[in-house]
Each structure stands twice: as C-alpha cells, then as structure tokens.
Amino acid sequence: xxxxxxxxxxxxxxxxxxxxxxxxxxxxxxxxxxxxxxxxxxxxxxxxxxxxxxxxxxxxxxxxxxxxxxxxxxxxxxxxxxxx
Amino acid sequence: xxxxxxxxxxxxxxxxxxxxxxxxxxxxxxxxxxxxxxxxxxxxxxxxxxxxxxxxxxxxxxxxxxxxxxxxxxxxxxxxxxxx
Amino acid sequence: xxxxxxxxxxxxxxxxxxxxxxxxxxxxxxxxxxxxxxxxxxxxxxxxxxxxxxxxxxxxxxxxxxxxxxxxxxxxxxxxxxxxxxxxxxxxxxxxxxxxxxxxxxxxxxxxxxxxxxxxxxxxxxxxxxxxxxxxxxxxxxxxxxxxxxx
Amino acid sequence: xxxxxxxxxxxxxxxxxxxxxxxxxxxxxxxxxxxxxxxxxxxxxxxxxxxxxxxxxxxxxxxxxxxxxxxxxxxxxxxxxxxxxxxxxxxxxxxxxxxxxxxxxxxxxxxxxxxxxxxxxxxxxxxxxxxxxxxxxxxxxxxxxxxxxxx
Numbered sequence: 001x002x003x004x005x006x007x008x009x010x011x012x013x014x015x016x017x018x019x020x021x022x023x024x025x026x027x028x029x030x031x032x033x034x035x036x037x038x039x040x041x042x043x044x045x046x047x048x049x050x051x052x053x054x055x056x057x058x059x060x061x062x063x064x065x066x067x068x069x070x071x072x073x074x075x076x077x078x079x080x081x082x083x084x
Numbered sequence: 085x086x087x088x089x090x091x092x093x094x095x096x097x098x099x100x101x102x103x104x105x106x107x108x109x110x111x112x113x114x115x116x117x118x119x120x121x122x123x124x125x126x127x128x129x130x131x132x133x134x135x136x137x138x139x140x141x142x143x144x145x146x147x148x149x150x151x152x153x154x155x156x157x158x159x160x161x162x163x164x165x166x167x168x
Numbered sequence: 169x170x171x172x173x174x175x176x177x178x179x180x181x182x183x184x185x186x187x188x189x190x191x192x193x194x195x196x197x198x199x200x201x202x203x204x205x206x207x208x209x210x211x212x213x214x215x216x217x218x219x220x221x222x223x224x225x226x227x228x229x230x231x232x233x234x235x236x237x238x239x240x241x242x243x244x245x246x247x248x249x250x251x252x253x254x255x256x257x258x259x260x261x262x263x264x265x266x267x268x269x270x271x272x273x274x275x276x277x278x279x280x281x282x283x284x285x286x287x288x289x290x291x292x293x294x295x296x297x298x299x300x301x302x303x304x305x306x307x308x309x310x311x312x313x314x315x316x317x318x319x
Numbered sequence: 320x321x322x323x324x325x326x327x328x329x330x331x332x333x334x335x336x337x338x339x340x341x342x343x344x345x346x347x348x349x350x351x352x353x354x355x356x357x358x359x360x361x362x363x364x365x366x367x368x369x370x371x372x373x374x375x376x377x378x379x380x381x382x383x384x385x386x387x388x389x390x391x392x393x394x395x396x397x398x399x400x401x402x403x404x405x406x407x408x409x410x411x412x413x414x415x416x417x418x419x420x421x422x423x424x425x426x427x428x429x430x431x432x433x434x435x436x437x438x439x440x441x442x443x444x445x446x447x448x449x450x451x452x453x454x455x456x457x458x459x460x461x462x463x464x465x466x467x468x469x470x
Contacts, residue, residue: 008215008287009298057285060220076217076285080301083214083245083286084201084257084277092366092438093449141436144371160368160436164452167365167396167437168352168408168428182333185351192404194355197348199421200336204345253343266428267459270350274421308418 002069004037006047007078010054013047023069030056031065034077048077055080086153088121090131091162094138097131107153114140115149118161132161139164169240170233172225174216176248181258184242188262193239197273198260203250208292214247214256217285221245224284232261232276236268243276245286275312282309320391321384323376325367327399332409335393339413344390348424349411354401359443365398365407368436372396375435383412383427387419394427396437426463433460 001022011017027036031051038048048054056063057076069075085106095101111120115135122132132138140147141160153159169191173179181200188196203212229241240262250256259276263269288299320342324330332351339347354363380392391413401407410427414420439450 005217007217007285008289012298057217057220060217060223062283076220078217078285079287079298081282081285082288082299082301083216083284084281084305089368091368091436092440096449141368141371144368144374146434160371162368162436163438163449165433165436166439166450166452167367167435168432168456180333181336182331185332189351189353189406190404192355194353194357196351196353197424198351199349199417200340200347201417202340202345202347204343204415206345253341255340264355266350266352267425270421270425270428273348274418277417277421 002072003074004033005074005076007076009079010047010077014041014043021075028068028070029065030058030063030067030069030075033069033075034065037077053079086156087158088117089158089160091160093163094131094161098125098127105159112152112154113149114142114147114151114153114159117153117159118149121161137163170226170229171240171242171244172222172229173244174218174221174225174247175244176246178246178255179244179258181255184244184258185260188240188242188260191239191262193262193264193269195264195266195269196260196262197266197269198258199273199277200255201257201277203252203254203256205252209290210252210293211291212250212256213289213291213296214245214250215287215289216245216247220285225280228276228279228283231279232272235275236261236263236272238263238268238272241272241276243280245280245284247286278305278308278312281305321377321380322391322393322395323373323380324395325369325372325376325398326395327397329397329406330395330409332406335395335409336411339391339393339411342390342413344413344415344420346415346417346420347411347413348417348420349409350424350428351406352408352428354403354405354407356403360441361403361444362442363401363407364440364442364447365396365401366438366440367396367398371436376431379427379430379434382430383423386426387412387414387423389414389419389423392423392427394431396431396435398437429456429459429463432456 242260244258261272393411412423
C-alpha cells in the first residue's frame with residue numbers, strides 16, 4: 001500500500017501532505033491513480049482535475065502519467081518544479 | 085620622439101624595458117619601426133627578426149604591423165598575450 | 169568530487185568554492201541565484217521533496233561530471249524562508265579547461281530548474297502565491313538534450 | 320557597475336561577488352582561473368603592461384555589459400609571483416537572466432585571454448620559461464565575433 005505525497009499548491013488544495021492509498025487492482029498507472037485519488041474529496045478533485053498541470057514521481061523518480069505504479073512504495077504529485 | 089616599450093621575452097632578448105627612438109621620416113608604420121629598431125643591437129635583431137611572433141600596441145591600443153605611428157607617444161612590442 | 173547540499177542555512181561562496189579550487193583543475197566556474205525583487209517580491213519560501221531532491225541533484229552533478237570530464241561539481245540549494253537579496257542556489261564546477269567548467273556550470277543550473285523537486289512561493293504585499301513554472305526554463309534545459317548544443 | 324583591478328595581492332571571491340550580488344540582478348556568474356601544476360609547474364610570474372591593461376580590461380567589461388545588458392561586471396587579475404593553486408583571475412557578471420550572466424562570463428574570460436596585455440612565465444625545476452600563446456585561445460575568442468554564436 002503506497003504512501004501518497006503532495007507538494008506545493010497540490011498539497012494546499014488537498015489539505016494534506018501525505019496519506020496512504022489502497023487503489024483497486026485496475027489502477028496500474030500514475031494517471032489512473034490520480035484519477036482515482038480525485039474522488040476522495042472536493043480538494044482532491046480540484047487539485048487533480050487538470051493533469052496537464054500536475055507532475056509526479058514514483059519512488060522519488062520523475063514519472064509520466066502512463067508510468068506503472070506496480071510495487072511502488074511512494075508516489076508523489078506536485079506542480080511543475082520552480083527551483084533554482 | 086616616442087617611447088618604445090618591450091615586454092616579456094622581447095624585453096629579455098633586447099635587454100631593456102624602455103628606450104626612446106627618433107626614427108627617420110620614412111619609418112611610418114609599426115612594422116617599419118620594428119625593422120628599423122632591429123638594427124640597434126644583436127638583441128634587437130634577434131627579438132624582432134620574426135615579426136609573426138611579435139604583437140604591438142600604439143599608445144596602449146593593440147595595433148597591426150601596418151598601423152601608423154604618426155604622432156604616437158608610446159609604442160610597445162611584445163609576444164602574443166598569455167594572461168587569464 | 170561531487171558535493172550536494174540542501175539546507176536552510178546561508179552559505180559562503182568562498183567556502184563552497186575552496187574544495188573545488190583545491191582539486192588542482194585550474195578552472196572553476198560558478199553560478200549564484202539570488203532572491204530578486206521582481207515587481208515587489210518581499211520574500212520567497214522554498215519547498216522541496218526531502219530525499220528525492222538530494223538524489224536528483226546528485227544525478228545531475230554526476231551527468232555533468234561525466235559529460236564534461238569534470239574534476240568536481242558542487243550544488244547547494246537553500247530551502248525555507250528567504251529574504252530579498254539572499255542566495256538561493258549555487259552551482260560550481262571544476263575542470264582542467266575553462267570551456268568544460270563554464271558549459272557544465274550552465275548545464276547544471278539549467279537542468280536544476282526543471283529536474284529537481286523544488287517549489288517557490290513568493291510573498292508580495294503580505295500575500296503568498298506559488299510561482300508558475302516557465303516555458304523558457306524548459307527550453308533552456310532542452311537545449312542540452314540536443315547533440316553538441318554548444319558547437 | 321564595472322569593477323576592474325590589476326593587483327599583486329590575493330583576493331577573496333566572497334568580497335569580489337558581494338557588490339555584484341547587491342545589485343539585485345538575481346543571477347551572478349563567475350569564473351576563477353588558478354595556477355595548476357601542468358607537468359611540474361612550480362610557480363607562475365605574471366607580467367603586464369601597466370596602464371594599457373586596466374584600459375583593455377575595462378573595455379572588455381564595457382563590451383560585455385552592452386552586449387548582454389549586464390547590471391555589473393567585475394574583472395580581477397593578479398600580477399607578480401604566484402604559487403601553485405593560487406588564484407590568477409576572476410571574472411564575474413550580474414544580470415537579471417542567468418543566460419546573459421553565464422554567456423557574458425564566458426565571453427569575458429575568453430576575450431581576456433587574447434585581448435589583455437598579460438604574459439605568463441612559468442618555473443619548472445627552477446628554470447623559467449615564457450608561456451606560448453595557444454591557438455585554442457584565439458579560436459575561443461573568435462567565436463564571440465560570429466553573429467549569435469550561442470544560438
């Protein structure tokens with residue numbers, strides 16, 4: 001059961017930085033997980049409505065929406081990065 | 085009557101860092117001045133024999149061999165620069 | 169030699185460069201990014217993804233070291249609350265040839281902007297706002313993916 | 320803001336960058352060149368053309384400021400006897416955009432190598448020898464004469 005992390009305005013909108021998730025078996029990709037998480041609350045829905053504005057990491061590596069989440073321990077959703 | 089300056093190995097070979105010169109009227113360019121100075125001593129001849137190895141400045145601005153020395157107060161001869 | 173630090177504390181450029189200078193490469197290039205006022209910014213808050221950040225920065229540094237045969241690379245990135253004029257980031261490189269050090273330094277800051285999990289929140293007139301990513305940063309990072317972009 | 324110094328004394332990178340960082344540009348790039356051992360060099364002696372050197376360096380800095388809309392540029396070059404590992408030169412630039420700061424920094428060190436009247440004499444095994452100019456330095460400086468060399 002992977003840990004889900006949120007950063008920056010994704011976290012602000014969802015209202016939590018970390019939660020656990022036990023998605024159904026047919027949720028196998030990052031994008032499918034986001035869509036499934038969007039049903040959890042109004043905040044989740046608002047934050048994850050437009051996935052073009054969202055980036056993700058699977059086990060601390062950047063991952064596309066079609067990346068597999070199989071066996072993942074930690075999946076993070078966040079806005080495009082703005083460091084430096 | 086311009087002051088002539090020499091730097092680096094040009095100075096070492098000539099044996100002086102600075103001298104004055106009163107070239108004849110037909111010596112009007114940097115290259116002609118170098119050829120004329122070459123006659124001053126064995127050191128001058130050796131240092132200024134191959135002008136492809138020599139760079140020059142007229143009044144503290146880099147100058148080509150065909151640059152005019154008319155009215156110049158200070159003319160310098162030196163090897164290609166190697167700073168930085 | 170690769171050094172990566174993600175820290176709240178300010179850093180000294182002199183101290184950051186000293187280990188690179190001591191490597192004997194002869195050429196040390198560096199870039200420092202600072203909080204600038206840009207239309208009334210009073211402060212920046214830098215958030216990051218602990219754990220992933222350090223790994224991402226180290227990977228970027230390793231790529232730079234391999235691509236330009238660097239002797240050393242250093243990345244320091246601050247997080248937390250930063251005031252106007254404070255240093256945010258330093259990247260520095262050491263190589264035997266200046267062109268390698270300079271190109272690798274540009275590469276590191278360009279890639280850091282798009283490939284390390286940091287997020288800026290700026291404060292203006294007391295109000296906070298998350299900074300939007302810029303297409304120009306994506307373009308700057310992308311130019312390093314082309315073969316021989318500098319030649 | 321242009322700062323040019325030709326000096327025997329060592330310099331601090333921290334102190335050299337501080338005035339540039341204080342300009343509020345947000346992006347400060349710098350390059351430091353040091354004496355490296357290169358096959359047994361024990362020391363370097365840097366000679367220059369007093370008067371002309373400062374003018375030449377200031378002109379290079381002015382060209383960089385104009386070409387990249389810099390807010391500031393600093394060049395410090397040491398002369399006299401330098402030991403292994405000592406800093407020889409620092410060039411640094413400040414701009415609102417990192418690309419301008421980085422490109423102008425590369426320009427300054429490339430052009431300084433061919434357009435400022437310094438000469439290096441190296442000592443190996445007690446023997447002194449004037450360093451020969453390198454064709455690669457001419458090529459590096461020449462690339463800035465081409466239109467839009469970086470794009």
